[in-house]
Amino acid sequence: MAIDVLSKEGTKVSSIELNQDVFGIEPNQHVLFEAVHLQRASLRQGTHAVKNRSAVRGGGRKPFKQKGTGNARQGTIRAPQFRGGGVVFGPTPRSYSFSMPKKMRKLALRSALSAKVNEEALQVIDHLEMEAPKTKEFLTVLENFGAAKKVLLVLENKDEIVEKSARNIPGVTVLTPAGLNVLDILSANHVIFTEGAIKKAEEVLV
Numbered sequence: 001m002a003i004d005v006l007s008k009e010g011t012k013v014s015s016i017e018l019n020q021d022v023f024g025i026e027p028n029q030h031v032l033f034e035a036v037h038l039q040r041a042s043l044r045q046g047t048h049a050v051k052n053r054s055a056v057r058g059g060g061r062k063p064f065k066q067k068g069t070g071n072a073r074q075g076t077i078r079a080p081q082f083r084g085g086g087v088v089f090g091p092t093p094r095s096y097s098f099s100m101p102k103k104m105r106k107l108a109l110r111s112a113l114s115a116k117v118n119e120e121a122l123q124v125i126d127h128l129e130m131e132a133p134k135t136k137e138f139l140t141v142l143e144n145f146g147a148a149k150k151v152l153l154v155l156e157n158k159d160e161i162v163e164k165s166a167r168n169i170p171g172v173t174v175l176t177p178a179g180l181n182v183l184d185i186l187s188a189n190h191v192i193f194t195e196g197a198i199k200k201a202e203e204v205l206v
Helices: 029-043 102-118 135-144 160-167 182-187 195-205
Strands: 002-006 012-017 122-125 151-154 172-175 190-194
Touching (some): 029 102, 029 182, 102 182, 102 195, 122 195, 135 160, 151 182, 190 195
Parallel strands (some): 002 122, 151 172
């Protein structure tokens, strides 16, 4: 499977063969769902909490004697049935994260990348080097690629200048192959790889 390699100006400079096992598989919808569910669950803080009957204030004294009043026996006015009482079976702080087998995680990434290739939403740039952080220059590159709204840029190695240039643009995410994840890939309208990043991703995901 061949794909054009473009320059920063958006003109074709060459073409490369994409690995069919990484960018040309039939996307596994169930594994994609599980991967997105895992990531979104891991993002949850899980800091929710309520006070049970042992945590609410007051209620140390028995409200009335055990017998002879005609009322049901009560030990504290902070029992759940009273106003201001503790909450029964309420949420407590917890972690929502869970794990997936390594093979499933790799399959999910390959499925997400293949889905972007099928949508013709994946492009390759020969290299992206900037002398100084310039948001305007970075925007020009995106315009040359026809990339709008949410854009995922995958660089071969971390580049602080490029990251700073993209930092103030809403919807633009800059990653390296090591940081590739299903949620960012599927959320992006356009995925742009540098030529070196393509090779690194294929090495990791084959």
